[in-house]
Amino acid sequence: MPHRYIKKILSAQVYDVAIESPVDPAPLLSKRFDNNILLKREDLQPVFSFKLRGAYNKMMHLSDAERAKGVIAASAGNHAQGLALAALKLGVKATIIMPKTTPQIKVDAVRRRGAKVVLHGDTYDEASIHAQKLVNEKDLVYIHPYDDPDIIAGQGTIGMEIIRQVTGPLDAVFVPVGGGGLLAGVAAYIKYVRPDIKVIGVEPEDAACLKAAMDAGRRVKLAQVGLFADGVAVGQIGKETFRVIRKTVDDVITISTDEMCAAIKDIFDDTRSIAEPAGALALAGLKKYIESSGARGQTLLAIDSGANTNFDRLRYISERTEVGEKREAIISVTIPERPGSFKKFCGLLGRRSITEFNYRYGNSRDAQIFVGVQISPDGNDRAELVQGLEQKGYPVLDLTDNEMAKLHIRHMVGGHAPDDIKEELLYRFQFPERPGALLNFLTQLGQQWNISMFHYRNHGAAYGRVLLGLQASKGDRKAVETFLGQVQYPFTEETDNPAYVSFLSGRTTS
The missing domain is CATH 3.40.1020.10 (Biosynthetic Threonine Deaminase; Domain 3)
Known part of the structure; x- marks a missing residue:
């Protein structure tokens, strides 16, 4: 049951590498939408993403023998950076299989932290298959980016921080969804401690694997996945993450590319920081929720999950922002x-x-x-x-x-x-x-x-x-x-x- 994650989250070891990221007000958005809108700033982590929480927690649960073998992961970038930093801190060799479509800024960041990068396939799923092949060939320890209890617990520390940091009313928390590790961890904690708070997942229309699973009542593999929000470009929700999510999450919202671009601009206007598309996904869902529900006077929080985007993508993002708004x-x-x-x-x-x-x-x-x-x-x-x-x-x-x-x-x-x-x-x-x-x-x-x-x-x-x-x-x-x-x-x-x-x-x- 999801409540079993509470002890794991409370004892998760993340703060050797992660910071307790701030919850910042978004005054311009709050005034515009007549709600108290908050941003959980995971883009301020040392690797500019929440992913190092789960990666480090998983590494800390490996035995000495497992660490000696070396670790391997498939990642579109953010999990790769988190694992690379964790491996560097613990002196463990790391190999990362990344899709060829991964933004160069993420590839370079992984290499700078000492991990070996192998570019393979166009999607996360193709990279994952290749990583599993190398696990068997080279006897490496596979670190899953989301579908692992220790990964989920590490990401769940974000939910723990939100409850501690937001001491007043909190009506809903919006969480980006790829494979579901972040949503599962955050929802498990928040729903146990504050079941009155809505937890809502947000995913791109062209990578909506959670919505497909919710609609079908079982995990569904998408035939094709859009790559604009590369951080959540996953074709199938995780097995363990879906088990937790379906018992804890109130709703899932899907978002267009234009709506993501508009949310990137919104975050910039309020914080002067530039979110990656997946990083702005939750805020785009929050805005859509306000529009559909007519919410007024509520306190709504979106997790800004990352800021790893290539500079040259900003031209395209800017082009689409006005339509998205x-x-x-x-x-x-x-x-x-x-x-x-x-x-x-x-x-x-x-x-x-x-x-x-x-x-x-x-x-x-x-x-x-x-x-x-x-x-x-x-x-x-x-x-x-x-x-x-x-x-x-x-x-x-x-x-x-x-x-x-x-x-x-x-x-x-x-x-x-x-x-x-x-x-x-x-x-x-x-x-x-x-x-x-x-x-x-x-x-x-x-x-x-x-x-x-x-x-x-x-x-x-x-x-x-x-x-x-x-x-x-x-x-x-x-x-x-x-x-x-x-x-x-x-x-x-x-x-x-x-x-x-x-x-x-x-x-x-x-």
């Missing part, structure tokens, strides 16, 4: 192909800011534009935006939930100019980024030349950047640039840029 709608709109259409369209958006604008001249009748528009996360602003444009006679296609549009199409809108664009001048602009800046730019641009290409994306920088094509000849260049000088935004002509000539212009490169 329901603050951006992505739409395709058909407008008339004539001077002044852009400006008129922008005027119809009212106080909403344009976050993205992609367009390439297609024919002399209609212009198909790809637009990102800032919307209010409350109410039906997105639906009202689409309905309002349709009532004005603009055909609209809502692409906000279209994964292909967000991943690929937004970057591919364009192509070479058609035959009826005989001549074109290309300019690159920058202007101070503030509300209404794009409309102001278009207003000053006027209607003297037809816009044949337009690309704009607000990336949160101080200056917005626009790539503009005008139907004008090189003989018009002086008049165009005299006019553009009056707009008073810095610009650079790019008509002869080889990238433009190769991919966007109607000219040949020969």
Whole structure:
């Protein structure tokens, strides 16, 4: 029974390597959602993840003979770092099998701590199979990342700390789920000591092995697992973890990639720290719980489980955040192909800011534009935006939930100019980024030349950047640039840029 874990958690040996991580308030989130929102900061551990708790506790329970053999584990990164640190402290040789998809920051961190790293397969499950093979070949001791009572007890010390640290009311605790070690340990402790507190697991929609098991009443192996949240990319919940979870956990919530990205930004705004996708998973679930339950005035805690993400992933995360926060709608709109259409369209958006604008001249009748528009996360602003444009006679296609549009199409809108664009001048602009800046730019641009290409994306920088094509000849260049000088935004002509000539212009490169 789960209560047998209480003694194991109370006696777990973790604090030789782990800290008692703080519970920090999230004031911005709390005010926004009218609840007292707290973050358990496991991202502040020496390996930037909770995983060293279970790894060290398991190592401390090995015999001298087992330690002498050396240990091996399969891990997407965080368990690997925890085990590597534990092995280094105890003088034990460690081999870690990691999926080839593991972020480089995690691979490098494991190697720095003296462990041998073997990259194998694309998922945790493939790495695990290879690790089991090496256990038999080299007579090593396998340290499971989650499905082991000593691992579960080590992670359960987080639940013990939460109960000790949050002395006032606590309505619900949200815990990320991969294989289930953290959720099982935390739920076992909290439900024994404070059964009134809800414990809710949170997992990605594309790696929802716990929800599948809960729905089926038994463990289910997923055919495919998404890799965005690599720290929880597990195809089947653990056997022992599921035994504990099904008796202690109140609910499980699944989260989209966009919702995870939004939660990463939320954590940054409140703590100035950057969570990895799995690290922000619990907060994303907390937000979804508030939305679905209408909770107000409650104390809700999310475990920020880790901060091991590659820096170059932040560009993708930033790109998806506004949609995840329901603050951006992505739409395709058909407008008339004539001077002044852009400006008129922008005027119809009212106080909403344009976050993205992609367009390439297609024919002399209609212009198909790809637009990102800032919307209010409350109410039906997105639906009202689409309905309002349709009532004005603009055909609209809502692409906000279209994964292909967000991943690929937004970057591919364009192509070479058609035959009826005989001549074109290309300019690159920058202007101070503030509300209404794009409309102001278009207003000053006027209607003297037809816009044949337009690309704009607000990336949160101080200056917005626009790539503009005008139907004008090189003989018009002086008049165009005299006019553009009056707009008073810095610009650079790019008509002869080889990238433009190769991919966007109607000219040949020969």
